[in-house]
Amino acid sequence: MSPDELEMYRVGTLPTIFYIPDYLSRQDQLRLLNQVNTGSSTKWKSLKNRRLQNWGGVVHEKGLLPQQLPPWLSDLTGNICKDVGLFPAPLNHVLINEYLPGQGIMPHQDGPAYFPIVAILSLGSPAVMEFTPHQKLLGQSGDPGNVHEGVSVILMPGSLLVFKDAAYQDYLHGISETIEHRVDKTIVNMDKLQTHNEEFLGEVPIHPMDVDEIKCRDDLACDKEGSLKDVFGVVKRNGTRISLTCRLVPKVHKNLFKF
Numbered sequence: 527m528s529p530d531e532l533e534m535y536r537v538g539t540l541p542t543i544f545y546i547p548d549y550l551s552r553q554d555q556l557r558l559l560n561q562v563n564t565g566s567s568t569k570w571k572s573l574k575n576r577r578l579q580n581w582g583g584v585v586h587e588k589g590l591l592p593q594q595l596p597p598w599l600s601d602l603t604g605n606i607c608k609d610v611g612l613f614p615a616p617l618n619h620v621l622i623n624e625y626l627p628g629q630g631i632m633p634h635q636d637g638p639a640y641f642p643i644v645a646i647l648s649l650g651s652p653a654v655m656e657f658t659p660h661q662k663l664l665g666q667s668g669d670p671g672n673v674h675e676g677v678s679v680i681l682m683p684g685s686l687l688v689f690k691d692a693a694y695q696d697y698l699h700g701i702s703e704t705i706e707h708r709v710d711k712t713i714v715n716m717d718k719l720q721t722h723n724e725e726f727l728g729e730v731p732i733h734p735m736d737v738d739e740i741k742c743r744d745d746l747a748c749d750k751e752g753s754l755k756d757v758f759g760v761v762k763r764n765g766t767r768i769s770l771t772c773r774l775v776p777k778v779h780k781n782l783f784k785f
């Protein structure tokens with residue numbers, strides 16, 4: 527992919543989010559899911575609200591105590607690095623998160639040890655990632671021309687999400703801990719959801735809702751005018767989602783004692 531091609535995948539106006547649908551073929555998605563689930567069962571660590579696998583070594587505030595990525599991951603990160611074309615060195619760290627229906631990740635910013643661009647590959651059940659302005663931006667909103675709004679992206683299986691700049695530095699990102707994610711006017715990749723993977727076409731996971739159904743649900747908030755017309759539907763989280771968060775830790779420590 528050339529820089530011009532990557533530009534075709536830019537979504538929304540918040541600098542800068544790219545969403546590449548069908549980055550992996552259906553077959554490659556299944557192969558990768560199989561590696562995550564069977565090839566590395568001892569790597570899972572359970573957190574309160576999800577499980578994760580840490581690959582590439584231990585990230586400290588001051589850098590990475592490295593561990594070589596296995597070939598099934600270095601093949602992937604090598605391709606992502608080449609295709610995205612924005613990283614100054616090979617990606618050396620991968621966090622694999624597993625979310626069951628209703629699990630998510632609190633709004634957060636990625637740590638200071640990482641190069642400020644992240645690439646997230648999604649597998650399994652779809653989900654919505656929400657970007658919300660950091661407190662420091664909200665402090666500036668006294669200027670009416672300077673309104674910072676939330677943005678969200680539907681993450682379909684096989685897609686690659688890349689974000690940097692303000693989306694990385696000035697916004698928090700998170701996935702809400704609910705069994706449905708609302709599809710509303712904050713979604714910026716609505717026109718990129720069509721999939722070229724034939725097998726997915728029969729099971730479109732985004733369910734249109736009619737207004738009456740939405741009206742009687744108090745978990746779907748209205749906008750300022752109380753209007754519901756901007757809610758298009760919901761993403762039903764019926765299955766497990768696996769994501770691979772691929773990053774570069776620029777500072778690598780070869781020796782523990784040099785920390």
Ligand SMILES: O=C(O)CCC(=O)C(=O)O
Nearest residue numbers: 621623631636646769771
């Ligand atoms: O699972 C995801 O898509 C997001 C994961 C994430 O934000 C992280 O690992 O820092």
Ligand SMILES: [Fe+2]
Nearest residue numbers: 634635636699
């Ligand atoms: Fe993150």
